[in-house]
Amino acid sequence: MTYKTFGKTGYKVSAVGFGGMRFKAEEYRDGPEKCAELVLYAKELGINYFDTAPGYCDDMSEIIMGTAFRQMKGGFFVSTKCGLWNAKTADETRARIEKSLKRLHVDAIDFYNMWSIKNMEEYRAYMKKGGIFDGILKAKEEGLIRHVCASTHASGPDIEEIVNDGIIDGVTLGLNAINFAFRRQGVKAAHAAGVGVVVMNPLGGGVIPRHAGRFSFLRKSPDESVAKAALEFLIGQPEITVTLPGISSRGELEENVAAADSAAAVSEAEMDALAGRLREDLDSLCTCCAYCDECPAGIKVPQFMDSYNEKILTGEIKPVKSRLINHWSLAASAAKDCTACGQCEKLCTQKLPIIKRMSEIAAL
Numbered sequence: 001m002t003y004k005t006f007g008k009t010g011y012k013v014s015a016v017g018f019g020g021m022r023f024k025a026e027e028y029r030d031g032p033e034k035c036a037e038l039v040l041y042a043k044e045l046g047i048n049y050f051d052t053a054p055g056y057c058d059d060m061s062e063i064i065m066g067t068a069f070r071q072m073k074g075g076f077f078v079s080t081k082c083g084l085w086n087a088k089t090a091d092e093t094r095a096r097i098e099k100s101l102k103r104l105h106v107d108a109i110d111f112y113n114m115w116s117i118k119n120m121e122e123y124r125a126y127m128k129k130g131g132i133f134d135g136i137l138k139a140k141e142e143g144l145i146r147h148v149c150a151s152t153h154a155s156g157p158d159i160e161e162i163v164n165d166g167i168i169d170g171v172t173l174g175l176n177a178i179n180f181a182f183r184r185q186g187v188k189a190a191h192a193a194g195v196g197v198v199v200m201n202p203l204g205g206g207v208i209p210r211h212a213g214r215f216s217f218l219r220k221s222p223d224e225s226v227a228k229a230a231l232e233f234l235i236g237q238p239e240i241t242v243t244l245p246g247i248s249s250r251g252e253l254e255e256n257v258a259a260a261d262s263a264a265a266v267s268e269a270e271m272d273a274l275a276g277r278l279r280e281d282l283d284s285l286c287t288c289c290a291y292c293d294e295c296p297a298g299i300k301v302p303q304f305m306d307s308y309n310e311k312i313l314t315g316e317i318k319p320v321k322s323r324l325i326n327h328w329s330l331a332a333s334a335a336k337d338c339t340a341c342g343q344c345e346k347l348c349t350q351k352l353p354i355i356k357r358m359s360e361i362a363a364l
């Protein structure tokens with residue numbers, strides 16, 4: 001396993017971390033033990049950075065991690081989060097932190113994130129007097145939190161503004177071979193500010209392996225899988241500290257660790273060359289994060305936008321209908337129920353024009 005230094009903290013963290021958002025329901029339904037074995041196996045393979053959050057996997061992720069941490073004899077780092085929807089005040093944040101500590105079976109949380117900041121307005125909501133940031137700061141003074149961090153889906157310039165505020169030691173952001181060119185400004189600014197950079201969604205919500213042909217230019221040899229090449233591409237960037245794939249099996253773990261071992265340093269010139277091969281419309285792909293899944297009209301927005309990716313990748317609208325039917329068992333006609341209320345666009349981490357795409361799908 002390759003280890004990197006986490007910003008100014010000096011911690012040596014594994015180049016590949018464990019994303020705790022993809023445990024399988026059939027494996028945790030009867031208790032956390034089976035999934036905890038996977039976490040323990042990750043530690044055995046050299047992974048020492050574990051990311052979780054309240055709510056992940058039917059709110060079982062922290063419990064699964066904690067079940068594994070009880071059996072580890074130190075030597076690991078844990079990251080968890082608090083969102084604007086988890087707490088409004090510093091006191092509520094404190095209660096949230098105590099709950100996480102108890103579930104994780106640790107005395108202190110290494111990296112505590114203000115969760116999913118989508119723009120500067122939300123950042124300011126975290127920072128308001130007596131709010132979440134104040135609660136985290138107080139817990140830090142008491143030794144319950146080691147480092148204040150942020151997870152974000154904001155644009156490159158907004159990320160730059162946040163890291164230059166000087167209050168966070170680590171930032172977690174969605175980055176992959178699809179969108180790296182458009183988020184480089186934020187990554188570079190974080191690295192320059194001595195902030196550890198953790199990358200989530202490294203395979204673009206599965207879009208990269210599903211369209212392997214489109215991304216085959218990432219491979220260094222024809223027998224390498226595009227998924228492994230996409231991970232190597234991130235691990236090899238000196239500005240990126242931890243790459244965080246969601247893990248649900250031992251096979252995935254082994255493949256991720258192999259990518260960490262084989263990743264070669266990626267130079268600026270190589271990144272410029274790769275950026276030149278990405279069409280700008282790739283940044284308008286849905287990354288299947290599901291933050292928009294609250295449509296009052298009952299439309300499965302993430303599934304519809306995932307299907308719309310087919311148009312961006314193939315240039316044709318017909319495959320959108322096929323993916324809706326064959327993969328999601330959904331009828332395109334449901335898009336006609338869209339009232340253009342705008343709620344999903346407000347929540348979308350990629351700032352996608354969902355209403356316009358819904359009307360295109362409805363026309364099918």
Ligand code: SF4
Nearest residue numbers: 295338339341342344
């Ligand atoms: S704009 Fe349409 S798809 Fe989006 S939340 Fe409103 S009704 Fe649902």
Ligand code: SF4
Nearest residue numbers: 286287289290292348
């Ligand atoms: S439409 Fe936006 S918020 Fe919804 S799943 Fe896709 S990227 Fe995420």
